[in-house]
Amino acid sequence: MPEHKKSSVVSAPGKVLLAGGYIVLDREYSGLVFGLSARINVVSHPIQSTKGVHLTEIVVESPQFDDDSWVYGYTPVEGQGGVKVTQLDPGNKPFKPNHFVETTLNYVLSYIVSLPPKPTFTAITPAKFTILADNDYYSTSSSSSSPSARHRFRHLGQTISKANKTGLGSSAALVTSLTGCLLSHYLPLSVFNLSTPSGRQTLHNLSQAAHCAAQGKIGSGFDVASAVYGSCIYRRFSPSLLSSLPTPGTKGFGKAVVETVHSPNWDQEINKEETDLAGGYKIRMVDVTGGTATVSMVKLVNAWREKNRSEADELFSSVETKMKVLAQALKQGDEPAVKQAMGEVRKLMKTMGEQSGAEIEPDSQTKMLDELEGLEGVVGSVVPGAGGYDAAALVIRDDEVTVERVKKFLEEYSRREGVKARLLDVLGEVEGARLEGWDGTRWEEL
Numbered sequence: 001m002p003e004h005k006k007s008s009v010v011s012a013p014g015k016v017l018l019a020g021g022y023i024v025l026d027r028e029y030s031g032l033v034f035g036l037s038a039r040i041n042v043v044s045h046p047i048q049s050t051k052g053v054h055l056t057e058i059v060v061e062s063p064q065f066d067d068d069s070w071v072y073g074y075t076p077v078e079g080q081g082g083v084k085v086t087q088l089d090p091g092n093k094p095f096k097p098n099h100f101v102e103t104t105l106n107y108v109l110s111y112i113v114s115l116p117p118k119p120t121f122t123a124i125t126p127a128k129f130t131i132l133a134d135n136d137y138y139s140t141s142s143s144s145s146s147p148s149a150r151h152r153f154r155h156l157g158q159t160i161s162k163a164n165k166t167g168l169g170s171s172a173a174l175v176t177s178l179t180g181c182l183l184s185h186y187l188p189l190s191v192f193n194l195s196t197p198s199g200r201q202t203l204h205n206l207s208q209a210a211h212c213a214a215q216g217k218i219g220s221g222f223d224v225a226s227a228v229y230g231s232c233i234y235r236r237f238s239p240s241l242l243s244s245l246p247t248p249g250t251k252g253f254g255k256a257v258v259e260t261v262h263s264p265n266w267d268q269e270i271n272k273e274e275t276d277l278a279g280g281y282k283i284r285m286v287d288v289t290g291g292t293a294t295v296s297m298v299k300l301v302n303a304w305r306e307k308n309r310s311e312a313d314e315l316f317s318s319v320e321t322k323m324k325v326l327a328q329a330l331k332q333g334d335e336p337a338v339k340q341a342m343g344e345v346r347k348l349m350k351t352m353g354e355q356s357g358a359e360i361e362p363d364s365q366t367k368m369l370d371e372l373e374g375l376e377g378v379v380g381s382v383v384p385g386a387g388g389y390d391a392a393a394l395v396i397r398d399d400e401v402t403v404e405r406v407k408k409f410l411e412e413y414s415r416r417e418g419v420k421a422r423l424l425d426v427l428g429e430v431e432g433a434r435l436e437g438w439d440g441t442r443w444e445e446l
């Protein structure tokens with residue numbers, strides 16, 4: 001583990017889009033997203049070269065998963081192309097790429113070496129980056145109260161591709177925390193400081209660029225926005241900002257990344273003032289061990305909207321109106337208003353699903369959420385984001401009795417319906433990406 005003075009630790013939260021799925025893809029509409037207490041942390045460690053050996057290696061490891069570490073060589077690219085990393089064959093193990101990690105390295109290292117006043121390839125030195133994800137990002141067969149589950153960064157006993165995601169936005173939290181850690185590790189505080197508004201803006205723009213490239217599509221970016229800024233009402237950036245970046249490893253890539261990240265044309269809106277959760281309430285998530293194919297659902301909703309423009313636009317506007325009412329009610333702790341607004345958002349999203357053919361609130365989720373809403377202390381529920389079988393979101397009263405009641409209900413419901421529904425430990429949280437302090441053993445728990 002690293003000597004703390006030479007290490008940086010950056011964490012970024014997961015997300016829950018409480019209201020605004022699909023509509024937030026269009027800049028006309030905004031969505032309400034909360035950050036989550038489940039964070040992905042990235043810890044940097046310099047690698048000392050032994051005398052006479054010239055290393056140009058960057059290692060990224062995710063020790064909670066079987067065999068998941070990736071070794072990259074890095075080389076400068078001529079013609080202001082920045083840096084290109086190439087994954088090195090581990091020899092003794094199967095060769096497994098991690099597209100999100102590799103793309104982030106290409107974008108962030110290229111940005112760092114291409115910063116004005118002049119390109120400095122020597123800014124990059126060999127280093128290792130360790131990814132530590134809070135447990136709630138993945139479903140497991142063990143219950144959350146078992147001893148191994150209490151470990152902060154549990155070993156999952158499988159590879160990343162086999163792990164069952166709960167839908168809390170692991171790739172956005174990973175790309176954002178890795179971007180923040182690379183910037184903090186390689187750049188002096190005078191050039192990149194995560195705690196300043198301009199540092200956050202750089203982190204946001206660069207993480208959006210890397211995440212879109214890794215995903216192979218330009219989504220709304222609400223997940224990266226909340227990983228950087230935490231809870232907010234989010235209006236997306238114009239997709240044209242990222243549509244003409246060259247490919248990593250080609251001439252002009254590094255220069256283009258710097259120009260794009262520093263462009264004055266970024267037009268996302270992050271409204272944090274109207275997003276808060278009053279004391280006495282908590283946002284909790286219920287995992288149903290499913291997962292959702294967001295891309296095909298978005299295609300169905302878009303196709304329906306194309307054909308039924310005025311009906312769809314009316315529905316989209318109603319979702320946005322109710323989203324704003326919900327944000328205000330949550331901030332004020334107005335329980336009846338939260339209940340009503342969540343109920344209305346649910347109904348509208350159910351209708352969007354029925355009209356478009358996308359399973360936004362599948363009937364099995366409807367049944368579970370209706371029953372949950374009947375419990376004392378459960379204020380409201382929604383299928384967040386794209387909906388489907390990702391973890392559902394609840395607003396509940398913040399007391400032990402309610403939590404126990406919900407847990408007991410989910411046990412009984414799982415037995416009765418033959419499903420695995422459980423309350424995740426994760427809570428809604430307002431804060432975004434942050435530099436973590438070094439406190440000795442905290443990052444050595446694995």
Ligand SMILES: Nc1ncnc2c1ncn2[C@@H]1O[C@H](COP(=O)(O)OP(=O)(O)OP(=O)(O)O)[C@@H](O)[C@H]1O
Binds near residue numbers: 160169170171172
């Ligand atoms: N702990 C981790 N260590 C290394 N890579 C990770 C980790 N978590 C996520 N990733 C990367 O992110 C990818 C998962 O991204 P994907 O977009 O499929 O899921 P997601 O962002 O969690 O989805 P959702 O938004 O539905 O929660 C993994 O294949 C891997 O490349």
Ligand SMILES: C[C@@](O)(CCOP(=O)(O)O)CC(=O)O
Binds near residue numbers: 222
């Ligand atoms: C459908 C969409 O609006 C939300 C997807 O949310 P999630 O990944 O299911 O949390 C897509 C997007 O905003 O990029």
